[in-house]
Amino acid sequence: MNLEPNNIYIIMYHYVRPVKNSKYPEIKGLEEKIFYKQIKFLSENYKILSDEELGLIIKTKKIPKTPSFFLTFDDGYKDHYKYVFPILNKFKVTGNFYPIINAINEGAISDINKIHFILEKVQNRKIILDEIDKLLFKEKRISLNNLSINQLNLSSRYDDRDTVLIKRLLQYFLEEDIRYKILNTLFNKFVTIDSKNFAKELYLSKNEIVEMHNNNMHFGVHTYSHKWLDQLSVDEQYQEIKKSIDFFTNKLNINDCFSVSYPFGSYNLESLEILKKNKFNYAFTTKVGSLNLKNIQKNLEIPRYDANDLQYI
Numbered sequence: 001m002n003l004e005p006n007n008i009y010i011i012m013y014h015y016v017r018p019v020k021n022s023k024y025p026e027i028k029g030l031e032e033k034i035f036y037k038q039i040k041f042l043s044e045n046y047k048i049l050s051d052e053e054l055g056l057i058i059k060t061k062k063i064p065k066t067p068s069f070f071l072t073f074d075d076g077y078k079d080h081y082k083y084v085f086p087i088l089n090k091f092k093v094t095g096n097f098y099p100i101i102n103a104i105n106e107g108a109i110s111d112i113n114k115i116h117f118i119l120e121k122v123q124n125r126k127i128i129l130d131e132i133d134k135l136l137f138k139e140k141r142i143s144l145n146n147l148s149i150n151q152l153n154l155s156s157r158y159d160d161r162d163t164v165l166i167k168r169l170l171q172y173f174l175e176e177d178i179r180y181k182i183l184n185t186l187f188n189k190f191v192t193i194d195s196k197n198f199a200k201e202l203y204l205s206k207n208e209i210v211e212m213h214n215n216n217m218h219f220g221v222h223t224y225s226h227k228w229l230d231q232l233s234v235d236e237q238y239q240e241i242k243k244s245i246d247f248f249t250n251k252l253n254i255n256d257c258f259s260v261s262y263p264f265g266s267y268n269l270e271s272l273e274i275l276k277k278n279k280f281n282y283a284f285t286t287k288v289g290s291l292n293l294k295n296i297q298k299n300l301e302i303p304r305y306d307a308n309d310l311q312y313i
């Protein structure tokens with residue numbers, strides 16, 4: 001990652017915690033210590049923009065000369081309150097947070113998190129694939145080999161082929177009813193049967209969100225139930241977005257959520273229409289890149305860097 005003038009580097013974070021010393025040492029997260037170093041380095045050497053500043057830059061199309069940064073945190077993990085918030089406070093910078101609303105509102109564990117923790121517990125991917133195969137056969141009398149898996153794109157910047165295959169199968173490739181059944185069976189078998197408590201430990205609470213918001217942190221839409229927007233109808237997409245905004249305004253009295261981070265980086269032309277109509281200031285994808293004069297017009301398709309790319313500054 002090379003820093004250039006007239007570029008804004010938006011960084012995407014997920015889990016930030018003392019990974020090695022935690023209950024889940026194999027979870028793919030950023031070590032709290034590395035996060036501390038990153039924020040110390042960035043805040044001492046560059047400008048870290050706030051939500052208002054980025055909004056103004058996008059409105060006026062005036063990008064600061066010196067490279068600058070913007071911090072985003074997806075999925076609303078308790079990590080963001082416990083580890084991120086104090087560090088941002090210490091260095092007097094702010095970040096934008098994009099929680100999954102049904103996790104906070106209903107204690108639902110998002111599919112993607114169930115998958116992460118199954119993968120954390122079972123490093124031998126073949127065991128998981130065998131289980132999926134067995135359950136598929138039990139429920140539907142079909143085998144994994146009968147599915148047209150080769151139509152899936154299994155290349156990834158982060159994961160090996162089997163890991164991506166497990167993620168795709170359990171994220172959307174299998175039919176919804178069987179997918180839920182398999183995912184829940186694996187989660188109960190390998191991670192925990194106490195999902196209420198697990199959700200409580202994993203996600204931000206309402207009070208934590210309010211406290212963070214009262215201390216200059218910003219919140220935005222990551223949808224209600226963390227689905228791939230490009231697989232939903234226009235109305236379903238609209239509901240996913242509206243329900244998130246309603247949660248912030250009605251339950252938490254937070255009225256300044258004007259940005260979006262697309263779950264899985266997934267969106268289509270209809271998503272863009274909805275955001276335009278509802279006057280969102282900007283939206284983040286998971287495409288890799290910086291924001292500059294060449295792409296600032298596309299304020300609803302802003303690329304980001306992953307936190308791990310920062311190690312190479």
Ligand SMILES: [Zn+2]
Nearest residue numbers: 074075263264
């Ligand atoms: Zn997400």
